[in-house]
Amino acid sequence: MISTGVHASFDTAALQAADAAHFLHPFSDHTGFLEKGARVIVRGDGIYIWDSENKQILDGMSGLWCVNVGYGRTSITQAVAKQMDTLPFYNSFFHTSNVPAIELAATLTALAPPGFNKVFYTGSGSEANDTIVRMVRRYWHLQDQPARQTIISRVNAYHGSTIAGASLGGMAGMHAQMGTVLGGIVHIGQPDYVHAGQGMTQDQFGVHAAGWLEDKIRELGPENVAAFIGEPVQGAGGVIIPPATYWPEIQRICDKYGILLIADEVICGFGRLGAWFGSTVLGIRPDLIAFAKGVTSGYVPLGGVLVGDRVADVLIQQGGEFNHGFTYSGHPVACAAALENIRILVDEQLIERVAGATGPYLKGAFAALATHPLVGYADSLGMVAGLNLVRVKGATVHDNVPFDAKLGVGMICRGHMFDCGVVMRAVGERMIVAPPLVMTCAQIDEMAGRIRNALDLTLAEVKARGML
Ligand SMILES: *Cc1c(COP(=O)(O)O)cnc(C)c1O
Numbered sequence: 155m156i157s158t159g160v161h162a163s164f165d166t167a168a169l170q171a172a173d174a175a176h177f178l179h180p181f182s183d184h185t186g187f188l189e190k191g192a193r194v195i196v197r198g199d200g201i202y203i204w205d206s207e208n209k210q211i212l213d214g215m216s217g218l219w220c221v222n223v224g225y226g227r228t229s230i231t232q233a234v235a236k237q238m239d240t241l242p243f244y245n246s247f248f249h250t251s252n253v254p255a256i257e258l259a260a261t262l263t264a265l266a267p268p269g270f271n272k273v274f275y276t277g278s279g280s281e282a283n284d285t286i287v288r289m290v291r292r293y294w295h296l297q298d299q300p301a302r303q304t305i306i307s308r309v310n311a312y313h314g315s316t317i318a319g320a321s322l323g324g325m326a327g328m329h330a331q332m333g334t335v336l337g338g339i340v341h342i343g344q345p346d347y348v349h350a351g352q353g354m355t356q357d358q359f360g361v362h363a364a365g366w367l368e369d370k371i372r373e374l375g376p377e378n379v380a381a382f383i384g385e386p387v388q389g390a391g392g393v394i395i396p397p398a399t400y401w402p403e404i405q406r407i408c409d410k411y412g413i414l415l416i417a418d419e420v421i422c423g424f425g426r427l428g429a430w431f432g433s434t435v436l437g438i439r440p441d442l443i444a445f446a447k448g449v450t451s452g453y454v455p456l457g458g459v460l461v462g463d464r465v466a467d468v469l470i471q472q473g474g475e476f477n478h479g480f481t482y483s484g485h486p487v488a489c490a491a492a493l494e495n496i497r498i499l500v501d502e503q504l505i506e507r508v509a510g511a512t513g514p515y516l517k518g519a520f521a522a523l524a525t526h527p528l529v530g531y532a533d534s535l536g537m538v539a540g541l542n543l544v545r546v547k548g549a550t551v552h553d554n555v556p557f558d559a560k561l562g563v564g565m566i567c568r569g570h571m572f573d574c575g576v577v578m579r580a581v582g583e584r585m586i587v588a589p590p591l592v593m594t595c596a597q598i599d600e601m602a603g604r605i606r607n608a609l610d611l612t613l614a615e616v617k618a619r620g621m622l
Contacts, residue, residue, distance in 0.1 A: 162196075164206035169194050180315070193572070198225025201590045201597055203577075212576045212601055214587035219389055219421045220452035223498045224592040230453045230494045237490035246275070246484035255484035258492050262460060265430045265496070266443065272466040275483040276457040279420035279446030280314025283383075285459050286416055286442050287318045287336075288478050290381045293414070293465050296472045302380040303338045305416075306370055310344050310391035313383065313418055313444075322383055324391075340374070342366040344388060345396035348531055348542060352552045360397030364404045371411050381414035381441075386432030389421040389588070392581035393540035395533050401436040414441045414465065420457070424448030425499055425591050427536035428509030435536070441465055451495045456488035504591045508536050515595045519602040526609050528616075530554035537593070540586040543567060543612070545622060557583055561621050563612070570608040570615070576601055578608075 170191025178184070179192070194206040201224055203213050216222060223230075237254060244252050259273040274289075276282045287305065294302035305322065307313070313322035320328045321336035324344070329335050343350060343366050351359035371379050382404065388394035408415040417440035422432025426448060429435045433443070441464050446457030461469070469476060482488070499505055513536045520539045524532040530544030531551045543563055546555035557563045564580030571578040571585070579586050589601065616622055 163208075164194065164196060166194060166206040167191070169206060200224045200226060201593050210575060211572065212597075212604060214571075214577045214589050214601055214605075215579055216588050216590045217452050218447070219426075219588045220447035220450075222424055222426070222448040222591045223451045223495055223502075223504065224590040227451070227453070227495075227498065229498065230451070230491055233490045233494035234454060234487055237487050241486050244486060245481065247479055252484065252486045252489075254486045254489035254493060258489040261493065261496060262445075262449075262458075266460050267431060267434060267439070269439075269463050270443065270460045271463060272461040272470075274459045274461060275480075275485070275489075276446075276459070277455050277480055277482040277485070277488075278314070278457045279418075279444060280316040280319035280457075281480060282420070282444040282446055282457040282459050283313045283322055283418065284316050284318040285478060286383070286444055287322070289442065289459065289461065289465060289469065289476075290414055290416070292473060292476065293468055294380050296468050299377070301378050304374055304379050305339050306367060306374075306379060306382045306413075307339060307341050308344045308384055308388070309341050310346075310394070311341070311383070311385060311388060311418075312390035313385075314420075338380075340370065342370050344391060344394055345400045346392075346394050347397060348551055356397040357399045360399030361403050363396070364400050364407060367404055368407045371407070371413070376411040376413070379411065379413050381416050382408055383416040383418060385418045385420075386422040386436045386438060387427065387535060387538060389538070390581070392584040393538050393586040393588070395535045395538070395540075396436070398437075401438045405437065405439060416440060416442045416444070418444045420444055420446045421448075421538075421588070424451075424496075425505040425508055425536075426538060426588065428505060428513045430505065432536075449495065450488060450491045453495065454485075454488045454491040455482075456485065456492055499591070502592075508591050512591075512593060512595060512598060513537060515598050516589075519598050523602060523605060523609070526606065526613075528609050528613050537591055538586070538588045540581075540584050543583040543585065557616075557621065559583070561616075563616060563621065566615055567608065567612040570611040571605065574604045574608040574611070576604040576608065578605065 173192050174187040195203050196206050197204050203211050262273050263271050307322050309324040311324040313319045321339045324341045345363040347359050417433045419431050423445045427435045433440050441462045443460040450456045517534045520532040520534045528543050529541045530547050532541040544554040545557045548554045564583045568580040
């Protein structure tokens with residue numbers, strides 16, 4: 155039978171066979187599983203994970219952008235166990251509540267930017283964005299401006315995998331498989347300097363890319379536009395770090411036309427960019443904030459919406475009952491995990507450390523990796539970073555010669571990263587990391603060393619296969 159436990163040994167082949175036979179994985183091409191079994195992860199500690207062959211791997215992606223306090227936090231385990239013993243579940247519908255959900259709501263609104271005094275809980279980031287679509291449309295109805303229906307998002311945005319989340323998102327591959335994308339959602343370009351900033355400085359490009367929002371609002375008619383949604387830094391779209399001028403200009407445009415601004419902080423929240431919320435770092439004053447992932451460091455699923463006063467006051471004072479909610483909204487066990495996770499972030503001053511020490515150190519490490527012959531561009535902010543693999547390096551980033559996308563050089567590189575003991579994600583030919591916030595400067599050096607080894611192996615392979 156399949157065994158578990160810290161020191162257990164595993165029958166990898168049997169696990170892989172059972173996995174391939176029965177487990178339909180998210181975002182995975184299952185034809186591949188039949189030839190090469192899944193990598194089975196069996197335990198974690200700090201910034202490391204181990205697979206069923208007992209290979210240690212440095213987790214450069216914090217699981218899936220979420221394990222901010224690292225693996226093996228027994229105080230979270232204890233908080234969860236205690237809550238399960240006391241009250242494993244009760245709902246928060248129909249005027250009932252529970253202690254962890256109350257305490258967490260007070261905690262989150264205290265940590266949030268000014269003007270946020272209400273939380274709506276969900277089970278995930280996707281559900282948070284679904285909730286936001288409902289709230290935004292209800293808000294404009296209550297404001298007697300029902301024509302304001304359209305939500306403007308961006309190409310390559312990721313806002314989740316439910317119908318509303320995927321529709322808000324700008325992933326062409328997801329839209330192509332959906333049949334009908336939810337109506338009333340349109341997309342503008344992403345602030346991707348490498349691919350769209352030719353002939354401009356970063357600052358010029360930031361204002362230029364924000365201008366696409368104003369163009370779209372004028373095209374639609376401002377009286378029809380409900381909201382703009384964006385990740386402060388696009389995550390799954392490839393860690394697209396916008397120029398410093400971008401978000402202040404987006405904010406100015408939203409203010410000018412009275413449009414609600416939604417920050418999807420599912421990745422950027424809870425310290426990732428060196429502040430509780432990425433909005434603070436990038437000059438965004440949102441009306442609604444979606445959160446999930448880092449709120450519990452992924453130990454237990456939880457998401458939610460921080461609702462700013464502008465929207466909350468209307469929904470509460472004019473709206474009556476909001477006909478929306480999830481069985482697990484305000485789940486006491488998930489909220490207990492979040493409270494302990496937040497206590498760790500505070501007590502260990504992890505967010506201050508990202509802002510003042512490890513974030514800048516990671517930036518330096520990626521600047522050094524940019525000297526590698528395969529790397530045409532590298533950047534970072536807080537604890538996210540990315541580098542672009544290029545065939546030929548030019549004098550500027552816009553003179554680089556890219557690889558033919560069909561060669562799949564990013565995926566080749568990702569394979570070498572695993573072999574060199576580091577998880578790095580490939581988005582096309584952009585290689586990205588989002589390490590746990592507990593990572594030290596010494597561990598950043600260790601990660602960068604593994605990345606450099608994998609880049610050398612990738613270079614050797616693309617040379618040998620005539621791809622250069
Ligand atoms: C992961 C993610 C989501 C979706 O969250 P789930 O918990 O997977 O539903 C939404 N927005 C962003 C920015 C994300 O990274």
